[in-house]
Amino acid sequence: MTTELxxxxxxAPDGAGADADPPVVRRAREGGRRRQVASLALANGLPxxxxxxxxxxxxxxxxxxxxxxxxxxxxxxxxxxxxxxSQTWTSFARIVLSVALSMLIGAALxxxxxxxxxxxxxxxxRILPFINSVPALGWAILGVVWFGVGNFAVVFVVTxxxxxxxxxxxxxxLQALDRDLxxxxxxxxxxxWRVMWHVEAPLLAPYALAATRLSFAVGWKVAxxxxxFGSDAGLGLVMNxxxxxxxxxxxxxxxxxxxxxxxxxDRLVFDQLAKRLAVKTGTVVxxxx
Amino acid sequence: xxxxxxxxxxxxxxxxxxxxxxxxxxxxxxxLVCLLGPSGAGKSTTxxxxxxxxxxxxxxRIYGSPPSVGWQRLxxxxxxxxxxxWRSAVDNVALGIxxxxxxxxxxxxxxxxxACLERVGIxxxxxxxAHLLSGGEQQRVAIARALALKPDVLLMDEPFSAxxxxxxxxxxxxxxxxxxxxGLTIVFVTHDIDEALVLGTRAVVLSRKPTRVVADxxxxxxxxxxxxxxxxxxxxxxxLAAFGSVGVETEHDDDVVVR
Numbered sequence: 282m283t284t285e286l287x288x289x290x291x292x293a294p295d296g297a298g299a300d301a302d303p304p305v306v307r308r309a310r311e312g313g314r315r316r317q318v319a320s321l322a323l324a325n326g327l328p329x330x331x332x333x334x335x336x337x338x339x340x341x342x343x344x345x346x347x348x349x350x351x352x353x354x355x356x357x358x359x360x361x362x363x364x365x366x367s368q369t370w371t372s373f374a375r376i377v378l379s380v381a382l383s384m385l386i387g388a389a390l391x392x393x394x395x396x397x398x399x400x401x402x403x404x405x406x407r408i409l410p411f412i413n414s415v416p417a418l419g420w421a422i423l424g425v426v427w428f429g430v431g432n433f434a435v436v437f438v439v440t441x442x443x444x445x446x447x448x449x450x451x452x453x454x455l456q457a458l459d460r461d462l463x464x465x466x467x468x469x470x471x472x473x474w475r476v477m478w479h480v481e482a483p484l485l486a487p488y489a490l491a492a493t494r495l496s497f498a499v500g501w502k503v504a505x506x507x508x509x510f511g512s513d514a515g516l517g518l519v520m521n522x523x524x525x526x527x528x529x530x531x532x533x534x535x536x537x538x539x540x541x542x543x544x545x546x547d548r549l550v551f552d553q554l555a556k557r558l559a560v561k562t563g564t565v566v567x568x569x570x
Numbered sequence: 571x572x573x574x575x576x577x578x579x580x581x582x583x584x585x586x587x588x589x590x591x592x593x594x595x596x597x598x599x600x601x602l603v604c605l606l607g608p609s610g611a612g613k614s615t616t617x618x619x620x621x622x623x624x625x626x627x628x629x630x631r632i633y634g635s636p637p638s639v640g641w642q643r644l645x646x647x648x649x650x651x652x653x654x655x656w657r658s659a660v661d662n663v664a665l666g667i668x669x670x671x672x673x674x675x676x677x678x679x680x681x682x683x684x685a686c687l688e689r690v691g692i693x694x695x696x697x698x699x700a701h702l703l704s705g706g707e708q709q710r711v712a713i714a715r716a717l718a719l720k721p722d723v724l725l726m727d728e729p730f731s732a733x734x735x736x737x738x739x740x741x742x743x744x745x746x747x748x749x750x751x752x753g754l755t756i757v758f759v760t761h762d763i764d765e766a767l768v769l770g771t772r773a774v775v776l777s778r779k780p781t782r783v784v785a786d787x788x789x790x791x792x793x794x795x796x797x798x799x800x801x802x803x804x805x806x807x808x809x810l811a812a813f814g815s816v817g818v819e820t821e822h823d824d825d826v827v828v829r
Contacts, residue, residue, distance in 0.1 A: 461648070461650065461652050462652055462654065464623060464648075464652075465646070465648065465652040466669060467623060468621055468623060468644075468645075468646040469645075469665075469666050469669035469670050469719070470669040470670050470672075471641070472669075472672065475668070475669050475672060476669065479665060479668055479669060480654065480665075480669075483654065483656050561656050561699075562655045562656045562701070
């Protein structure tokens with residue numbers, strides 16, 4: 282995602298003189314069009330076929346193993362806007378909070394390493410590998426042991442899992458920072474802080490966006506684990522109860538809810554932000570599609 | 571005349587590779603001195619050291635102070651404009667003021683920035699995003715950004731070398747006017763002999779690395795300069811002879827440049 286967001290601007294396609302193209306070019310373009318159609322057909326056709334196969338198998342299989350897609354869709358609707366909605370949006374709120382917190386902590390650590398180079402090794406080579414390698418399950422269990430069942434434990438676990446993502450992304454962004462612009466900044470001031478605020482932070486924005494996008498998706502994976510163990514609410518709890526009740530349709534529905542939310546937020550929020558950033562900075566930022 | 575810049579025995583040898591081998595340079599208030607030398611001669615390095623952006627050994631003075639104090643009287647214009655993409659022309663100029671002065675009314679800074687854009691002749695482009703400006707326009711913004719600080723000394727590192735011939739000639743001409751109007755001191759790095767002789771009150775000829783000053787040619791001709799005159803030609807021959815004496819080749823491009 283980082284590369285997507287930071288590609289250099291592409292030259293505008295030259296639309297003029299399309300009729301005058303030699304046959305080779307025209308053939309190549311037709312080939313390109315054919316490939317596009319094939320790619321679209323594959324991307325949409327195969328999932329549709331899989332869906333049909335699922336429906337077909339579900340007609341004869343035990344609902345405990347493969348539930349009917351219609352039932353799953355009904356449950357999904359329940360979880361999004363019906364009875365179960367409070368569970369879904371509880372998880373959502375926890376994840377958004379955790380993403381924000383992890384961004385703050387990641388940014389603070391990176392800023393600290395910049396402003397106080399003496400902490401560089403501590404942060405990059407001790408703290409980062411440490412939090413990066415502790416398994417989510419470990420934090421989840423410890424979260425419950427330390428903080429009991431509830432919001433705090435879940436946010437604690439998710440935030441800790443997400444910090445490495447923001448830290449690594451911002452760190453990489455910092456390595457890729459335009460040296461010329463930094464030197465320009467330094468030629469105007471000796472205030473490290475002003476260069477950071479006016480020059481470096483805006484340059485890091487695409488990396489921050491990439492980190493947030495990634496964090497949000499990973500956040501759902503981790504939040505459900507955390508809620509599975511240590512929560513009185515949320516989709517993880519729904520999952521746990523469904524497991525105990527052998528309610529496979531709900532397990533399927535929970536998965537579907539997460540997919541729908543992650544994709545929707547990616548398209549409606551992150552893609553739009555990326556586009557806006559691109560317009561503002563004059564770079565082409567390809568979107569997820 | 572007050573001494574603006576005093577460089578004595580400047581040396582720079584990163585990893586044993588001697589680049590600056592005892593460079594001496596004195597620039598008085600109000601001069602426009604061109605540092606002329608082949609690429610790799612450490613011209614840009616010398617400019618950077620003046621502002622404390624790099625460290626070397628030797629004695630550097632800006633109005634009698636070391637770079638750690640004197641940097642506030644300097645402003646840089648680099649070879650590439652180094653504008654930030656996410657700001658408009660006027661906001662790029664204001665960025666320079668923000669960086670140097672910190673807090674303060676944004677409106678006032680913008681006013682000052684606008685006045686500087688007017689000075690460099692592009693007030694109508696104030697609100698255009700930096701990345702939609704032409705190369706020449708961007709460099710004008712970069713010059714406005716430097717002038718906005720009201721520096722005593724302007725340090726320019728081949729600022730016109732990436733521009734097309736016409737724009738380059740225009741900007742050279744205007745630079746002389748800005749310099750005269752503002753009573754600035756300018757140190758201008760170039761590898762273009764004609765550029766140095768069109769602009770400079772002095773052309774300081776540098777050798778290939780390990781670099782030292784080979785000649786200091788006074789160009790006491792009024793601006794704008796007639797490139798065909800005999801006086802011009804004699805200065806030019808002096809510079810060419812100086813380069814010839816240390817085996818630096820020159821070639822004819824749009825101008826005569828050193829390689």
